[in-house]
Amino acid sequence: xxxxxxxxxxxxxxxxxxxxxxxxxxxxxxxxxxxxxxxxxxxxxxxxxxxxxxxxxxxxxxxxxxxxxxxxxxxxxxxxxxxxxxxxxxxxxxxxxxxxxxxxxxxxxxxxxxxxxxxxxxxxxxxxxxxxxxxxxxxxxxxxxxxxxxxxxxxxxxxxxxxxxxxxxxxxxxxxxxxxxxxxxxxxxxxxxxxxxxxxxxxxxxxxxxxxxxxxxxxxxxxxxxxxxxxxxxxxxxxxxxxxxxxxxxxxxxxxxxxxxxxxxxxxxxxxxxxxxxxxxxxxxxxxxxxxxxxxxxxxxxxxxxxxxxxxxxxxxxxxxxxxxxxxxxxxxxxxxxxxxxxxxxxxxxxxxxxxxxxxxxxxxxxxxxxxxxxxxxxxxxxxxxxxxxxxxxxxxxxxxxxxxxxxxxxxxxxxxxxxxxxx
Ligand SMILES: [Mn+2]
Numbered sequence: 001x002x003x004x005x006x007x008x009x010x011x012x013x014x015x016x017x018x019x020x021x022x023x024x025x026x027x028x029x030x031x032x033x034x035x036x037x038x039x040x041x042x043x044x045x046x047x048x049x050x051x052x053x054x055x056x057x058x059x060x061x062x063x064x065x066x067x068x069x070x071x072x073x074x075x076x077x078x079x080x081x082x083x084x085x086x087x088x089x090x091x092x093x094x095x096x097x098x099x100x101x102x103x104x105x106x107x108x109x110x111x112x113x114x115x116x117x118x119x120x121x122x123x124x125x126x127x128x129x130x131x132x133x134x135x136x137x138x139x140x141x142x143x144x145x146x147x148x149x150x151x152x153x154x155x156x157x158x159x160x161x162x163x164x165x166x167x168x169x170x171x172x173x174x175x176x177x178x179x180x181x182x183x184x185x186x187x188x189x190x191x192x193x194x195x196x197x198x199x200x201x202x203x204x205x206x207x208x209x210x211x212x213x214x215x216x217x218x219x220x221x222x223x224x225x226x227x228x229x230x231x232x233x234x235x236x237x238x239x240x241x242x243x244x245x246x247x248x249x250x251x252x253x254x255x256x257x258x259x260x261x262x263x264x265x266x267x268x269x270x271x272x273x274x275x276x277x278x279x280x281x282x283x284x285x286x287x288x289x290x291x292x293x294x295x296x297x298x299x300x301x302x303x304x305x306x307x308x309x310x311x312x313x314x315x316x317x318x319x320x321x322x323x324x325x326x327x328x329x330x331x332x333x334x335x336x337x338x339x340x341x342x343x344x345x346x347x348x349x350x351x352x353x354x355x356x357x358x359x360x361x362x363x364x365x366x367x368x369x370x371x372x373x374x375x376x377x378x379x380x381x382x383x384x385x386x387x388x389x390x391x392x393x394x395x396x397x398x399x400x401x402x403x404x405x406x407x408x409x410x411x412x413x414x415x416x417x418x419x420x421x422x423x424x
Contacts, residue, residue, distance in 0.1 A: 001130045001185060002048045005282075006039055006265035007230030008250035010092065011067035013059035015255055016292075016323045017353045024066050027353060032252040035287035036074050039251065039265055042285060044081055046267060049128035051078055054230030054248065055090025055140060055191035062096055063103050072106070079112045084126040089119040089139040090191040090230055091211075097419075118189075121171045123179040132184035136175045136224075140191040140231065141168065143210055149413075157209060157409075164212035168192070176221065185270045185278035187243075188219060188227045197247065200234035201257025207391065209412065216245055225270055225278035234261055235284060244280055252289040256325065256355070259292040290352050291322040298329045299338075300362070305330050306339040313346055325356040332361045387415050 009032060017027030043051055058067055078085050087104060095102040107117040116124050118137040126133040143160070146167040152160055172188075179186060195215045216238045219227050227245040235249030248266050250258070264286040270278050295316060302308035309328055313319065324347065330338060338359050347354050384392075391412055398405030 001270040003050050003052055003268040004043045004048045004265060005052045005228040005248050005268055006251050007054040007248040008056045008233050010056055010059040010254060011071055012063045013254055016355050029067060031290045033070055035252045035289050038287050040074050040077055043083060049130050050084040050126050050133055052086045052189050052228050054189055054228050055088045056092040058092060058103055076112055079114045082129060084128045085115045086126060086135055087117045088137055088189050088191055091140040123175050134179055134184050134186040136179060136188045138190035138192055161208055165214060168212050168214055169218055185225045186223050188224050191230045193231055197232045198234050198236060199232055200261055202233050202254035219245055226268055226280035246282060251287055253292055256292050262286050263289045293318050293322040293324050295324060295326045300329060300331050305334050305337055306342060309343055310346060319351050321352050323353045323355055324351045328359050330359055330361050335361050387419060390415050
């Protein structure tokens with residue numbers, strides 16, 4: 001049996017690029033759809049039996065009709081070709097506020113043959129051309145879904161984290177009991193934070209105050225042939241022992257934090273051993289997402305800084321079709337001599353999008369790694385929610401005044417309630 005596992009699509013993210021005023025199509029959406037098309041083509045070419053999507057279809061909880069139409073269209077293509085599809089809810093797929101509909105609920109209303117949408121922990125059975133596939137599903141589980149306000153009373157953050165972890169383990173054990181062992185392969189699909197996983201920097205939230213962090217050993221049950229994960233955007237695997245635990249990573253590149261990371265999806269081969277159990281081997285397939293390239297040019301020693309920058313850019317083949325940020329380092333006296341208009345013109349012909357084009361001069365912070373980290377930090381903060389800003393701010397204040405730190409949890413709860421009331 002062959003599976004394709006992809007994750008964290010984030011359609012509707014408009015971080016780098018521009019919107020076509022006529023179609024409403026943003027260049028980042030276009031990029032992600034190209035990757036999605038490539039995924040569908042690969043699924044067909046490799047004749048996969050099931051496609052597993054491990055969460056975060058849309059970037060926003062109230063997505064525009066355009067990304068919704070485009071997503072559903074491609075799911076329909078897979079369905080028309082007789083491929084079973086599992087859609088798991090991620091944190092971005094939760095309803096905007098408690099009790100409301102989520103964007104993916106549409107799949108429970110208009111039933112597309114072969115599509116199963118899972119929003120709560122459950123065991124599902126996918127019917128594929130090569131027989132049944134059992135999947136234990138752990139969609140995103142926020143703190144409030146695991147631990148009640150009453151249960152938290154008297155616990156510190158560590159205690160709450162432990163309780164959340166225990167609850168996830170209980171869910172898993174219950175679901176394992178519920179899934180009757182038969183000849184079909186059993187896998188786990190989750191939108192969950194595994195301890196030790198490395199971030200890519202484009203994930204929203206990811207604070208241990210909001211969700212459980214699960215040691216890989218908890219997920220590594222001998223009955224699972226494969227563990228398909230989403231949530232963390234960096235592709236990575238915990239494959240030192242079986243079953244292999246794999247984060248597909250985000251399908252497309254969202255941000256500069258992912259400049260050097262490969263992006264794509266996983267093709268999984270499930271085979272039956274002589275002993276009768278199922279084993280998986282997997283392969284990462286790269287998607288044709290736009291490259292992100294940071295260019296730092298030091299033209300302090302040149303008499304004509306604009307020409308020096310043009311020459312350097314002309315020699316740089318990496319920027320073609322890429323999202324770029326360009327930093328030009330000059331002497332203070334050269335500042336006025338750099339013709340940014342000419343550089344922009346040159347870049348416009350070659351790159352997909354200019355994210356930043358800036359001049360830095362001596363005396364300002366050196367253009368080196370710490371600066372790029374702070375840029376990423378800035379980008380990360382831009383994509384956080386107001387509740388996370390509040391949490392960070394309280395952390396800052398708490399450095400000076402301990403009492404504020406003690407009231408953090410209460411403050412966050414009130415802020416979350418307020419956000420829900422306002423329908424954010
Ligand atoms: Mn995500």
